[in-house]
Amino acid sequence: MGELVVVMGVSGSGKSTVGAALAQRLRVPYADADDLHSPGNVAKMAAGEPLDDDDRYPWLEEVGHWLGDHPDGGVMSCSALKRRYRDQLRRHVPGDQLGFVHLEASPEVIRRRQASRPGHFMPGSLLDSQLSTLEPLGPGERGFAVDVAQGVDACVEACVRGLAALADTPSGAPASDHGGENR
Numbered sequence: 001m002g003e004l005v006v007v008m009g010v011s012g013s014g015k016s017t018v019g020a021a022l023a024q025r026l027r028v029p030y031a032d033a034d035d036l037h038s039p040g041n042v043a044k045m046a047a048g049e050p051l052d053d054d055d056r057y058p059w060l061e062e063v064g065h066w067l068g069d070h071p072d073g074g075v076m077s078c079s080a081l082k083r084r085y086r087d088q089l090r091r092h093v094p095g096d097q098l099g100f101v102h103l104e105a106s107p108e109v110i111r112r113r114q115a116s117r118p119g120h121f122m123p124g125s126l127l128d129s130q131l132s133t134l135e136p137l138g139p140g141e142r143g144f145a146v147d148v149a150q151g152v153d154a155c156v157e158a159c160v161r162g163l164a165a166l167a168d169t170p171s172g173a174p175a176s177d178h179g180g181e182n183r
């Protein structure tokens, strides 16, 4: 049974970059939730408007279907900003198999990285709404945080260490501290 992981965080936190590299390291399938947004959602964000719960619900159902279709393991990059969004994704996966890796960095680091992507549809102006919407992993949520102020390879290794610790932790119990902040 491979790891089934959602790499989460605000826009610009590195979900696509670290998620794809982690999937390669784990030798499991990868998907980017950005590719599952409706044209309407993309247009709304490109226009500088944040998505709301109604916008995200059908999109997260698509993400959940992909997760449910990969019981042998996979990595999905998805913002999953609110606990209720992560509850929605967990409903698609039996048991407590789904783990979340929250990519964290200071707003300054993330703002700088967002700016380094000319042509991406997500304007930097939306970062504040992303940060105010974000709910970090809470009690009973299977997962951990990784500081992405480090390079991509170091982030991936921190993810691998954290997932190994999660695998040693009975479902539902808080994972032991490891390569990043524990939630």
Ligand SMILES: Nc1ncnc2c1ncn2[C@@H]1O[C@H](COP(=O)(O)OP(=O)(O)OP(=O)(O)O)[C@@H](O)[C@H]1O
Pocket: 009, 010, 011, 012, 013, 014, 015, 016, 017, 018, 034, 077, 079, 113, 114, 116, 117, 122, 148, 149, 150, 151, 152, 155
């Ligand atoms: N650990 C890292 N160190 C340095 N640069 C990074 C790191 N992770 C990502 N980046 C760079 O930061 C920028 C944002 O990364 P990425 O597009 O993966 O973020 P994202 O969370 O997927 O954003 P969005 O949700 O808006 O698509 C990219 O230019 C990427 O190359």
Ligand SMILES: O=C(O)[C@H](O)[C@@H](O)[C@H](O)[C@H](O)CO
Pocket: 009, 010, 011, 012, 033, 034, 037, 045, 051, 056, 079, 080, 081, 122, 130
């Ligand atoms: O939940 C959301 O508001 C969106 O998914 C953003 O967090 C993504 O980063 C966006 O897809 C831009 O890439």
